[in-house]
Amino acid sequence: MKIKEGFILRNVAGNNVVVPIGQATIDFNGMMSLNETGAFLFEKMLKGTTREELIEALKKEYEIEEALARKDVDDFIAKVESEGLFE
Numbered sequence: 001m002k003i004k005e006g007f008i009l010r011n012v013a014g015n016n017v018v019v020p021i022g023q024a025t026i027d028f029n030g031m032m033s034l035n036e037t038g039a040f041l042f043e044k045m046l047k048g049t050t051r052e053e054l055i056e057a058l059k060k061e062y063e064i065e066e067a068l069a070r071k072d073v074d075d076f077i078a079k080v081e082s083e084g085l086f087e
Helices: 038-045 049-064 066-082
Strands: 007-012 017-020 033-035
Touching: 007 038, 017 038, 033 038, 038 049, 038 066, 049 066
Parallel strands: none
Antiparallel strands: 007 017, 017 033
């Protein structure tokens, strides 16, 4: 899974936001706010990663159970997909 080119993660006044740049501004109006966990996952997805790698990274970073990590990753993937941010 990889985020399309033209989207960056920035911290604006203490809030993590995904904003489009360049050509992406034509197809995507606005920005998407992310909590700390969402920003962590988004950064991983910018580099390209699998669902399983995201789950493992989340478990390790936040020391959570696998079932919760799977649910959080699946929820986040659905959010990103609904915004049309995947390549």
